[in-house]
Amino acid sequence: MNWISQIVAVAIFNLRTIPNRKGSAITTVVGIAGVVAVFVGVLSIAEGFRAAMTVSGSDDVVIVLRSGADSEMNSGLSREETRLIADVPGVARNAEGALLSSELFVMVNLPKRSTGTDANVPLRGVGKEAASVRHNIQIVSGRMFELGRNEVIAGAGAARSFAGLDVGNKLRVGQNEWEVVGVFTGGGGSAESEVWTDAAVLQPAYNRGDTFQSVYAKLTSPDSFVQFRDALAANPQLKVKALLQKEYLAEQSKALTSFIETVGVGITALMALGALFGALNTMYSAVAARTREIATLRAIGFGASPIVFSVLLESVALAIVGGVAGAAGAYFALDGFQTSTINFQTFSQIAFAFTVTPQLLAKAILWAAAIGMLGGLFPAIRAARLPISTALRET
Template sequence: MEIHRSSCVGRGDPVWIFEFGHSSLRRFAHRYCRWLAAYRIKVLTMAIPISYNIRNMILRKRLTLMTALGIALTVTTTVFLMMLLAGMRKAFVSSGDPLNVLVLRKGSTSELTGGFTKDKMPILRQLPGIATDSHGQPMVSGEWVVVVVLPRRNGTAEVNVTLRGMEQDGVELRAKKAKLVEGNWFASGQREVVVSRSIHDRFSHTNVGDMIDFGKGAWKVTGVFDGGGSAYDSEIWTDINQVASQFNRQGAVGNAYLRATDPVAADSLKHRVADDQQLQLDGMLETEYYEKQTANGGGIRLMGFIVGLTMAIGSIFAATNTMYAAVAYRSREIATLRVMGFRRGSIVTSFIFESVLLALLGAAIGIVLMLPFNGMSTSTSNQVTFSEVEFSMRITLQVVTTAVVFAVAMGLIGGVAPAWGAARREILAALRD
């Protein structure tokens, strides 16, 4: 009998082979070496199963739930503020029509501060590219925008509301956005108004047939319209001549709206008005004008950033504390994983992944808690017109995506230090704990 010493591939472990004059045992030993090397390579490169993290989260369900709720609180605050911004943006941006061109006095930034003489209106009506109304006339509306004060239905306060005086074409060029739902449109030359459904629901004396007091007297409510969630939902409409008379604006118009035949004509009209040295007016697409109005959300955006950042720091500490507790609780498990051959990188990845799972659970809870607020109406003050603007809070895909990314970032930051500490522990010290 001969004794041979061989080495297994990969780790150099000795395998003693006894030969009885033939090579069968030698072949068996070599196969064993190859299997052992392959097994060790697999252990060294494979990741810790996800089920391991999930089972441990379930085992520590109380700590898991408390941490997830802390993250959920941060997510709900962030989602709430983002819903406000999304609703405000929809209210303003959806108001504009790409075929409507707004004409303002040169240098004016809003309808409230505009104003130019009426003798420029005939020139505007003759510009090429303007669509015609049902009577074959150029679809142009001279308008005045003023602010009036109305009492709320509950009698708690009086609030600034936008009153828009317009020509008859002003209703027609907004026909895609505003639909009459009750009564009739105002008559030209009469002290009549139509109110938005939102105004009707929130303010006193706004039912059809009621009389509203503002300006120099009382106005009759003849109809209610639905603005389709746009900024028109915060307006009252009436005849421009009545507004000019009641608020001493005769001989001028605050702004004008031109209805273009197509988008190319709208862009051409905008530049033609702005470039005409005789007119001394500015032209912009209605969509561009309302896009600028979304600057009102800057304060909410800043507040959301400060509040969200402050709460996120607290949530990160909570997640870090949870993961440190998990490391201390599972000290022997971690050492056992090391003995089994799992690399430090696999352990770090596993604990960071568990922290992210906690954050995702918190994000899911936070988003679900905010679902009842989707579509809820609220209001803010328009910093340009100083009137109240109503809008509905919206949970959009962008809001959800941002909330999830925010939560994952908190989980990643909160899990790095505990994961690194777990991987660096000495095996023998961990087994003795």
């Protein structure tokens, strides 16, 4: 019989003996499940944050900022510049003109529903085409604000996370009072963490004169981006830069997602080390408990390598059971869990949901398998190197 059949034969009865060693086997499974649950849990925060930031990004929406600005926070554009941008070729138009929204935003303090402590919420002044320019903006409760009035609409994530954003409430921000007239969704994107009002009302309320911070424009097609960007660059009256909204949002989420991923992988690596010793212990005791059986198989004529692989197979099987349990636990406990955090690139709160993706689950189970593989390796080698003649006499 071939080598693989030998491995399968030995592995089958190795696996059948697991109930005889259920204490150490369960320790390994639980240890690895814990590692995987933490791995999935932490990285689902990064996934959720990234998704919230980028899901609303589109290939045919551009954001224009002042040259040298990293974000809307440190950008500034005059009305004249926004007009020039509207005339650039590549911008989509409807009967009323260019599909473009000149915007500014300020940070306002609102108490979090969960803790009652104040946090920064972006209050964005937008043009009347803001919803047409972006994808997926839908009023889900109340109505759109009216132009020229102190009215706001709240993103669904902001309304969920912060007190005072229910329809009908009045907000006192700065010297003004604003009425919440609607709640909108934005496909789960970052816009849902914002509060919107008419830019023309926001400018005087915050002494911004006739200036904006960004222009959002819809392109005639994704292919028009290069034409649009080059046209802006060629205009000597404009000192601006254009970015696809998708790329801009990805860039804005990069620092925090990288930080979360680094912390997540760090914590997971430390826990994995613990689980690795658990797996090692389990497999060493498995080999020790079966010393005579292994020696008997070797005496009968089974080779050393099928013994190694069968021990590894058992270890990986236990690890995968732990991995699947941990991943399933994390998925059911965390997927969709709503929370918010500060994006330290924009200093604003972003509401998002923990997002457990299939790729994340697959990655976590691969980690588990790797722990199982490493944990089984040395015991497997030990099993294969047992001197047959002495091992046969083990009791």
